[in-house]
Amino acid sequence: MGAAPVRAQLLAVGELAPGRSALLLRLPELIASLRAGHALHLLHAEAGGYRLRRVAPVTQIDVIAGSVQVALQPRADGGRDSLAELALGAQLSVVGPIGQPIEMDPDALQVLIVTDVEGFSWVRLLATSLAAAGRTVTMLLESNTAAEIPPASLLPESVEIHVATEDGSLGHHGSAADLVTTYAAWADQVVAAGSSELLSATTLLLRAAQVSDRTSARVSRPRGEARAAQLQLIVAHEIGCGSGVCGGCTYQSAAGSVRLCKEGPAVAPTGSTLRTRGAR
C-alpha cells in the first residue's frame, strides 16, 4: 500500500542480541533512500498464517554490497517472528522507507544516546552514522542482565558505551537513566529510544538538567546561544498500515498527533507525562 513493494532476497538471519533476530536483505532498489530512523515493512506470503506487514527498523546499510540489515521486533506473545524461520534466499516483499530519518543538529558534535535492548535496533544505525561522520557518540545501554546485552562489536570502536543492568551483573546496577545527568552537560544533543519507563526517566532527568525538548527536528540552535542540548525520543511501533491512515501508531506529542509510520519515529517529548508504552 502506498509506495509500491519491492522484492528483497534474504541473505542471512542473525541476532542483534539473544532472542532479537535480524535479517540481512539484498535490497539495491531502496538502499540509497534509507537513513537512520527509517524502518521497512516486511511481508512474506508463507511466513505464518496471517500476512501482516511487520515494522522492521533499519540497523545497518552496506551500500557496496547492496544489503540492508533490519531488526525483527519481539512479538507481544513472546513467540519468534516467523520471518526469522525463512530459508536463506527467500524473497520478501518490502515497502519503505517507513517514517522519517532522525535529523541531527549539524552543530551537535557530542551526541548522547540513551537506550535499552528494545530501543537498540532503532539507534544502532544512528550511532554508526554519527561516528562515521566524526561526531563523538556516547551510548548509555540498559539491559535486564548482562547476557541480554547486544555485543559491542555491533558498534564502531569510537562509540563509548556505558552499560547499566537491572540485576547488577554488568556495569552500573540500575537504569541507564541514572547515568543521564552525568552526561547532560557534555551532550549537544540527546536521543533516547526504548521502553516508556526509560524514556520517561530520561526526559524528567534531562529537563531537571535544563536540556530542552527538541520540538522540531529541523530547528538548529542559533549561533551564539548558550549551549543547551536537545532531546528527541524514538518511539517504536510494530504493525500497521504504514500509510498513516489506520491510527495504529499515533503518538500524542507536545506538538500534536504524530503518526510514527509517517512523521516518526523521532518525536519531541510530551508534557509532564509520556504517553507511550504502558505509561498511562
Add this chain to the structure above:
Amino acid sequence: MEARVGAVSVRTDLVLGSAHPLRLERPIVIASGPLGFGAEASELIDLRDVGLFVTRGISLAPRSGPSLPRVVEVPGGLLHAISRENPGVDEVIDRHASAWRAAPCAVAVSLVATYEKSLAALIARFESRADQVRIDAYELDLTSPSDALDGARWESTFDAAVRLTEAARESTELPLIVKVSPDAASLRALAEAAADAGVTALSVSGSPLGYLPNRGRTRGALAEGVGELSGPLIRPRALAAVVSVHGALPIIGGGGIGSPADALDAFAAGAAAVSLGTALWADPGLPRAVLESARRAAAARGLASVSELAGLARSGANERDSE
C-alpha cells in the same frame, strides 16, 4: 454490473434491504478502520473493485485515542485498540468530503456515539452539510463504547443496542447498516429487532474483544489493556455469527477474511456482501481477487449473479436436515 466469465455472464451488483435500500455495484465492503476516513483510500486500493467504502468511526466531537502500543500481533491475528480516535465530524467532512464525492463506489460513514442524544446530533450534523457531503449510507457501530453503559459496548446489552438502533433509524431516511461483532448479546434477537426497525443490513464484521499480557506479564500487551481482535483467529466465530443471523436481514460478513477462499466461505455462510479489513494492508489487490473468485464460483454453479452465492452452505444444511 455484469461481467463475463468465459461464456457465462455473471452479475455482481446487489441491493441490500427494501425499506431503505442500498445498491452496491459489487459485493465487496471495505471495513471501517483500516483504510482511514477516505481521502487516502484511493491511493491504497483500487476503489473501482469495491462496492462500499466505510469510513473510520466518526463522532460528534473529537475523540482521542489510547497510548501506545495500540496494535500488537497475536497468534493468528492482531490485537488493537484505537478507541475510535477521530478529529470529530466537522474536521472529517472538511478533509474528506471531496474524496467521498469522487469515490467510484458507495460510501458509508461509521457513526460513533457514546449517548443516544449525541447520535441524533451527529446524524443531524452530517445532514446539515448535505450540500457538501455525498453519503450513501450510515453504519451504526454498536461495537463502539457507550458512556451510558460505563464504557461497555452498545452491543453488550440487548436493550441499549436496540434503543440506539431505533434512534438512528428515526434520525435519517438514508440506508442504515448496523455493525456488530460475534460478542453481541442475543445476536439473533438483535438482528430481528434491527430488521423490524427498518435497518438496511447487518454488518457482522466487528471485532470481538481480546486481551494478552505483555512479555513480562506485568500489564497488558496493549496500553489500553483489553482490545479488539482481527485476523484469521476470529474467522470461525465471525462465520458462526453470520450463520446465526442468516435470514433475518441482509448480512455483510467479515472478520478475518484474508483470501478469496475466505470470502467464498462468508458468502456460503449467508453473507450477501463481504467486508475486508486489515488483510488489505498486506494485500491491496484483495478486493479484485475476491470479486473475480466470486464471479468464477457463481459461474461454475450456473448462477446468474454473485448475490446468489449467499447462504448456499445454509441451504445445503437445510436440505440435509430435511432428508
